Amino acid sequence: MSEPIFGRMLTAMVTPFDDDRGLDLDRARALAAHLVDDMGNDGLIVSGTTGESPTTSAQEKFDLLSAVKAEVGDRARLVAGVGTNDTAMSIELARQAEQAGADGLLAVTPYYSLPPQDMIVDHFAAIADATSLPVVLYDIPHRTGRPIETDSLIELARHPNIRAVKDAKKDLDASSRVMAETDLSYYSGDDAITLPLMSIGAVGVVGTSTHFTGRRVREMIDAFCRPDPAEALRLHRMLLPVLTGVFATQGCMMVKAGLAHQGLDVGACRPPLGSAPADLARTFCDLLDRTDL
Numbered sequence: 087m088s089e090p091i092f093g094r095m096l097t098a099m100v101t102p103f104d105d106d107r108g109l110d111l112d113r114a115r116a117l118a119a120h121l122v123d124d125m126g127n128d129g130l131i132v133s134g135t136t137g138e139s140p141t142t143s144a145q146e147k148f149d150l151l152s153a154v155k156a157e158v159g160d161r162a163r164l165v166a167g168v169g170t171n172d173t174a175m176s177i178e179l180a181r182q183a184e185q186a187g188a189d190g191l192l193a194v195t196p197y198y199s200l201p202p203q204d205m206i207v208d209h210f211a212a213i214a215d216a217t218s219l220p221v222v223l224y225d226i227p228h229r230t231g232r233p234i235e236t237d238s239l240i241e242l243a244r245h246p247n248i249r250a251v252k253d254a255k256k257d258l259d260a261s262s263r264v265m266a267e268t269d270l271s272y273y274s275g276d277d278a279i280t281l282p283l284m285s286i287g288a289v290g291v292v293g294t295s296t297h298f299t300g301r302r303v304r305e306m307i308d309a310f311c312r313p314d315p316a317e318a319l320r321l322h323r324m325l326l327p328v329l330t331g332v333f334a335t336q337g338c339m340m341v342k343a344g345l346a347h348q349g350l351d352v353g354a355c356r357p358p359l360g361s362a363p364a365d366l367a368r369t370f371c372d373l374l375d376r377t378d379l
Contacts, residue, residue: 094289095127095296095304099117109146110353114150115157116350118157121162129163130154137338138355152186166192167192167194173209190222192222196230206232217247220250222249225254225275229254253276253288273290281318295331299329306325336359340366
């Protein structure tokens, strides 16, 4: 198992908005403090997909990261989502994030354009060349339309600034080979496969349900690392309905519904998203209430 460059548990933080769908920095600071101090996160992803990055401007991304940095200081590592399907824009966002005090960058596979693998490699290398910050590659082909193929990941691992992968591909054979042949730190990008992925060498999770399950997911990870596999498995099975239930609809909508239910209202999502369907939100909030979190 490689060393966890950003710690073992990070949450892809939702972005709070006010009633007019404007960026709400006060709520963002409060949420970041809650995730770090109460949920026990080692770090936060700011302006990732769960943070609705496609709908926020470059200035909003800078303001959000600056506010969260001011709030949590050195208590957590901050990784800024900078990936787009435009290499030049991604480079601009990467440089901006470095100026705002990010500890690392998260770059997703270029979506919609469907570039071939050699161009995907060039895209990530250009981002990694743009700053001195460590880069996490986000491999989520069901969203982007393209995987980062195994040979591409092995090639990208040779870049000194490319240090980790957020893996939402659910291909354990492929992930196992990359971990065996590189020093990349692998983070589960799908909450429910955290324990299976750690069993083959991953270091932890970049979670969505960890807005709520953080304390228990931390216990699961710690149990696995002790090692106490029986306790880790018990916690995995107990948490599994929440780990999967958060994705009954778009994760950011479900997280915002759950946070409001718990008294941490962070507003609704921006169009084209909105509020989670009432029946799904009610089912998920009931699940949160029934689970020993």
